[in-house]
Amino acid sequence: MLEVENLIAGYGGADVLRGIGLEVKPGEIVAVLGANGVGKTTLNRALSGLIKPRAGTIRFLGQEIAGLKASAIVAAGLIHVPEGRRIFPNMSVRDNLVLGSYRRGKPAREANLERMFELFPRLRERMGQAAGTLSGGEQQMLAIGRGLMGEPKLLILDEPSLGLSPLLVEEMFALIARIAGEGLAVLLVEQNVVQSLELAARAYVLENGRIVVEGASSQIAADPALKHAYLGL
Amino acid sequence: MFAPDIILAAVLNGLMTGSVYALIALGLTLVYGVLHIINFAHGATLTAAMFAVYVAHAVFKLDPYIALFIVTPLFFGLGYGVQRFVIGPASHGEDRNILLVTLGLSILIENAMLAIFRSDTRSIDVPYAFSSIDLGFTFLALPRVLAFGVALLVALLLGLLLTRTDTGKAIRAVAREKTGAALAGIDVAHIYAVTFGLGAACVAIAACLLMPTFYVTPRAGNAFVLVAFTIVVLGGMGSIPGALLGALFIGVVESLCGLFFGESLGQIGIFLIFILVLLVRPTGLFGARA
Ligand SMILES: Nc1ncnc2c1ncn2[C@@H]1O[C@H](COP(=O)(O)OP(=O)(O)OP(=O)(O)O)[C@@H](O)[C@H]1O
Numbered sequence: 001m002l003e004v005e006n007l008i009a010g011y012g013g014a015d016v017l018r019g020i021g022l023e024v025k026p027g028e029i030v031a032v033l034g035a036n037g038v039g040k041t042t043l044n045r046a047l048s049g050l051i052k053p054r055a056g057t058i059r060f061l062g063q064e065i066a067g068l069k070a071s072a073i074v075a076a077g078l079i080h081v082p083e084g085r086r087i088f089p090n091m092s093v094r095d096n097l098v099l100g101s102y103r104r105g106k107p108a109r110e111a112n113l114e115r116m117f118e119l120f121p122r123l124r125e126r127m128g129q130a131a132g133t134l135s136g137g138e139q140q141m142l143a144i145g146r147g148l149m150g151e152p153k154l155l156i157l158d159e160p161s162l163g164l165s166p167l168l169v170e171e172m173f174a175l176i177a178r179i180a181g182e183g184l185a186v187l188l189v190e191q192n193v194v195q196s197l198e199l200a201a202r203a204y205v206l207e208n209g210r211i212v213v214e215g216a217s218s219q220i221a222a223d224p225a226l227k228h229a230y231l232g233l
Numbered sequence: 234m235f236a237p238d239i240i241l242a243a244v245l246n247g248l249m250t251g252s253v254y255a256l257i258a259l260g261l262t263l264v265y266g267v268l269h270i271i272n273f274a275h276g277a278t279l280t281a282a283m284f285a286v287y288v289a290h291a292v293f294k295l296d297p298y299i300a301l302f303i304v305t306p307l308f309f310g311l312g313y314g315v316q317r318f319v320i321g322p323a324s325h326g327e328d329r330n331i332l333l334v335t336l337g338l339s340i341l342i343e344n345a346m347l348a349i350f351r352s353d354t355r356s357i358d359v360p361y362a363f364s365s366i367d368l369g370f371t372f373l374a375l376p377r378v379l380a381f382g383v384a385l386l387v388a389l390l391l392g393l394l395l396t397r398t399d400t401g402k403a404i405r406a407v408a409r410e411k412t413g414a415a416l417a418g419i420d421v422a423h424i425y426a427v428t429f430g431l432g433a434a435c436v437a438i439a440a441c442l443l444m445p446t447f448y449v450t451p452r453a454g455n456a457f458v459l460v461a462f463t464i465v466v467l468g469g470m471g472s473i474p475g476a477l478l479g480a481l482f483i484g485v486v487e488s489l490c491g492l493f494f495g496e497s498l499g500q501i502g503i504f505l506i507f508i509l510v511l512l513v514r515p516t517g518l519f520g521a522r523a
């Protein structure tokens with residue numbers, strides 16, 4: 001459903017991504033791994049239209065989306081839950097979620113909201129609370145919830161387990177498995193290499209703006225030399 | 234010293250002036266809160282709106298309070314279009330470029346006004362210009378009382394728009410977290426333009442309220458916007474309640490200073506407060522957040 005070819009993107013004068021090719025199939029969880037600063041977040045930003053790619057193609061559900069504005073890419077069904085959460089701290093949990101369904105009519109919104117509260121019971125309890133006063137873990141749930149409110153077909157998660165306690169990390173991976181089990185495709189950017197390789201069907205390893213390894217997660221997980229070279233394990 | 238009646242009358246008059254300042258300051262602070270720039274074309278927009286009200290009266294015989302219902306949507310549309318199709322594209326995604334484009338725009342508008350209307354002072358004659366309301370201890374000019382009511386109503390509606398409607402929530406979302414808003418599917422360019430449109434609509438309403446008792450020249454708007462800028466700093470850059478309360482306060486200060494030090498020195502108090510705020514509390518009264 002997502003096919004990326006020769007994607008080049010960056011900031012100012014410098015290219016961060018130097019020719020990325022990757023693919024996500026319907027319902028699949030795909031991991032993107034790599035050390036700090038290799039360009040994982042930049043890749044997500046280019047896919048979701050926050051920065052304009054300099055070259056390359058991004059096809060999503062048969063449509064070329066490279067260069068479209070972010071809101072149009074969301075409307076197409078590709079939704080990016082960013083690193084750092086980027087929730088609206090001064091608004092209530094409920095308003096944060098509802099803004100994720102900004103383009104839908106009221107019935108769809110209410111239905112989506114009810115689904116989110118089932119998925120994240122803690123958010124229901126904190127419905128009227130200002131989002132900025134939630135704990136880090138709750139804020140991450142809210143960010144994912146807001147993304148899901150837009151009815152994505154592909155969800156990009158940028159380091160969803162960042163800053164969570166080990167117990168919550170487990171919960172987070174279980175949650176990702178659950179939403180993917182409902183048919184949603186997930187592109188997962190993570191530093192938790194071992195767990196990501198367990199969850200994802202396939203993985204790409206990024207280094208210096210290029211993909212240096214790609215393949216089935218099980219193969220990558222079983223190759224100690226490769227893990228040592230690129231993933232610091 | 235002055236009798237309490239006279240001081241009370243001055244306070245009431247100050248509140249009425251302040252309410253019109255509030256409309257101008259609301260437009261300025263709204264655009265600042267969302268786009269994080271000072272709209273340098275705000276004064277020129279006010280001037281243009283005042284001329285629009287003048288033309289509506291001189292050519293089409295429209296009363297300013299009727300013209301309000303035409304000039305306001307017109308200026309909303311102009312503000313929207315200018316941001317969406319001129320300022321936005323010309324600033325290439327950099328908020329600070331927007332500032333420069335608005336500066337250029339203000340020069341353009343002012344010179345256009347100068348070319349069309351020359352530098353003469355123009356005013357309109359309405360039959361109720363000198364009507365007043367008798368409070369027993371003082372008379373309040375009817376157009377100014379109307380201005381007060383309309384300005385407060387508009388401030389209330391703006392507050393409701395921002396807190397209760399989808400578009401308003403989207404505006405607040407973009408103001409606080411632009412990237413998050415874009416990723417939630419909000420069209421940031423559209424929201425920027427709506428905000429700019431609302432800013433222009435605010436000054437358009439202010440123009441309709443001013444023209445029954447005021448005059449217009451190609452630079453008339455600037456004096457108001459200078460005061461409005463003081464108010465926005467006083468109330469906290471980007472704060473809506475701050476702009477409203479700050480404006481009423483500044484209106485009263487101006488009126489009392491005028492009473493005690495003479496009409497021509499009325500605005501001295503405003504600028505003393507401005508300097509004091511910058512020294513003591515640069516975030517303004519309501520500007521808690523950085
Ligand atoms: N807004 C920006 N302007 C300029 N350079 C940037 C910007 N954002 C990121 N970079 C640079 O691009 C490179 C890749 O950054 P990116 O955030 O994509 O890395 P990452 O793989 O997500 O890292 P991490 O694992 O630490 O999140 C880095 O060298 C970074 O300094």
Ligand SMILES: [Mg+2]
Pocket residue numbers: 040041042083158
């Ligand atoms: Mg990153």
